[in-house]
Amino acid sequence: MNRIVSSLSALILTANCYALSTADRKSPDWDFNNPELGKEWSRLGNTSREDYSLTERGGFLRIKSGGDTLQSSVLSSLVGRPQEHRDFQSSTRFEVSDGATAGMTVYLAASSRYDLCVSDGRIHLRHRVGENSGDKELEAVPTGFIEVKVKGTPEEYKFYYSVDGVKFKEAGCFSASELGGIKPNAYIGLFSEGKGYADFDFFKYREVIPEGSPKLISGNGNPLLDFQFTADPTAVEHEGRLYVYATNDHQQFEEVGRDGKNTYERIKSLVMMSTDDMVNWTYHGNIDVGNVAPWIMASWAPSIVKRKEEDGKTHFYLYFSNSGFGTGVLTATSPVGPWTSPLDKSLVDANTSGLGKCKVPFDPGAVIDPDGTGWLTIGAGNSCIMRLGADMISIDSELKELKAPHHFEANELNYINGTYVYTYNTDWKDRGDWNVGEEVPSICSMSYMTSKTPLDPDSWKYHHHYLKNPGLST
The missing domain is CATH 2.115.10.20 (Glycosyl hydrolase domain; family 43)
Structure with missing residues (x-):
């Protein structure tokens, strides 16, 4: 089993999930250096091809807001990649423009998602699970780039943010079981809503080997580690x-x-x-x-x-x-x-x-x-x-x-x-x-x-x- 982050085809699970491409790209999609997103990515909700661009700002994924909000039945302008592991970490760096609300989401369906985003110059931690929703305002952040990340385990999703990309603050965590449990049909997504747009600089995803020094599961003596280049x-x-x-x-x-x-x-x-x-x-x-x-x-x-x-x-x-x-x-x-x-x-x-x-x-x-x-x-x-x-x-x-x-x-x-x-x-x-x-x-x-x-x-x-x-x- 190859546990290095791989380019897996997006899973098509609902009528509101659209595969973006079937062609491999010449450079990694997480750097957004290609004119199109690769096959790892899917449009979620009602997002159309016109709602994002990889050419308007070189090296960035620009997501244009479509007007929907957390209370809407569909989260607009959202693209995501499947969660591939039970234990993982994902991060992105972005800036919002013209009043957009934008950030990273763990997305299972329009009515099941957890978000960490920037809105009106402040960090927000939001959730919607069925009829239950909430929006926790954390603190004001300076204009410019914000880096956010999420760590997932079988028990929880934990969110962090940083204004300098070095020192991260914990924003909060949500139960994995309330979302439906950590499973392959969850997506880690990037979104923009309300008005304006957001530019995403990169998207990183990697498996996290749990603490406690587990033995390798491949059963092979070589390589010594089968998930990490050394x-x-x-x-x-x-x-x-x-x-x-x-x-x-x-x-x-x-x-x-x-x-x-x-x-x-x-x-x-x-x-x-x-x-x-x-x-x-x-x-x-x-x-x-x-x-x-x-x-x-x-x-x-x-x-x-x-x-x-x-x-x-x-x-x-x-x-x-x-x-x-x-x-x-x-x-x-x-x-x-x-x-x-x-x-x-x-x-x-x-x-x-x-x-x-x-x-x-x-x-x-x-x-x-x-x-x-x-x-x-x-x-x-x-x-x-x-x-x-x-x-x-x-x-x-x-x-x-x-x-x-x-x-x-x-x-x-x-x-x-x-x-x-x-x-x-x-x-x-x-x-x-x-x-x-x-x-x-x-x-x-x-x-x-x-x-x-x-x-x-x-x-x-x-x-x-x-x-x-x-x-x-x-």
């Missing part, structure tokens, strides 16, 4: 479980859509999972690095280490790439957090003195040796190593070059049987200059080096490409 894994063993942390590429996917570019700049979170048998995996949610460390530019490619300290607790140190500019660190006393940022900036970045040839100080690889000393490697194109301070969040040595031939990225550091083992990914360049004397590594392969005195650049010995590029013939 990359760059690192791992640490703790009390019989292997905890894995990864870049949350899914965050970029949610921001730019299927046809957007994975240029990584939207990724500001890391993913956590664990196993005790290497087959069954438990999802522990995301680390919201952008919230924990608001000074970051991005968060990629983590490296995790742990150490039992004088307070009797095991402390976890999670190093990560702060974009290509530097390397940051988060700390916790549990492998699944809560995580904190002990610094208000990167541990090392492009402004750090002594980088030498290591001009891109990201993609960390860390290890703690048997003496309790921490070590950190970083770099792209050229790499370096440093000894960490006793607190694991400071640098306690000069930065020393690692003479890793044809270095590209993917630094990692281990300590095995009295030896420091450094691994990295080789570049894509021609190997005509190879002079190390060992077998020439394939392009974009994994190689390793070893040393017993890590701060001596000449002590590191290149060995082999232990993981050849599987895409190349041998």
Whole structure:
């Protein structure tokens, strides 16, 4: 079962629901970059094709009001997409013009819906279930864009709003059972009514994996997560479980859509999972690095280490790439957090003195040796190593070059049987200059080096490409 948000055909359930299109679109409909809405969308109520436009304002869905109100038998000018999961979250960003009342709705029928909307410059939480209806006025909001979202569970729909897209306030919640229960024939819709029009900037929808770390339901060992795109894994063993942390590429996917570019700049979170048998995996949610460390530019490619300290607790140190500019660190006393940022900036970045040839100080690889000393490697194109301070969040040595031939990225550091083992990914360049004397590594392969005195650049010995590029013939 593919649990990634998919382009499912709209369910035609009532006489007042009209499919909009049967053709796939070249870019994601949730960004409203196409001249027509795709097959995921349906017109609801008495909405006609003339009631909305995707061309009057580029990159926006404009919904024109048709004059109906909450008390009307039909909610006018409404388009929606089916609710695809029992647990989900959906959001949109919009602005109203010329006195329109507009927002987001959970819509089952004209007489069964929950709304969060802007009307007369104020946020309203409304409901209509049969003959029972209500309109709760919350607070005045500034002119311009408002972002709203709804979280659904089998028990309730909970609404939130934000004037800056960062800090959300809870507007209120409604019972799912009163609406008819969370089921596939509910729609998450965007609407405008009364007069004027509203411009919607995007529509996001994703499944939410319930808290409590449920096991995956696919029954497959691979991929480790079958609902979320991840990359760059690192791992640490703790009390019989292997905890894995990864870049949350899914965050970029949610921001730019299927046809957007994975240029990584939207990724500001890391993913956590664990196993005790290497087959069954438990999802522990995301680390919201952008919230924990608001000074970051991005968060990629983590490296995790742990150490039992004088307070009797095991402390976890999670190093990560702060974009290509530097390397940051988060700390916790549990492998699944809560995580904190002990610094208000990167541990090392492009402004750090002594980088030498290591001009891109990201993609960390860390290890703690048997003496309790921490070590950190970083770099792209050229790499370096440093000894960490006793607190694991400071640098306690000069930065020393690692003479890793044809270095590209993917630094990692281990300590095995009295030896420091450094691994990295080789570049894509021609190997005509190879002079190390060992077998020439394939392009974009994994190689390793070893040393017993890590701060001596000449002590590191290149060995082999232990993981050849599987895409190349041998």
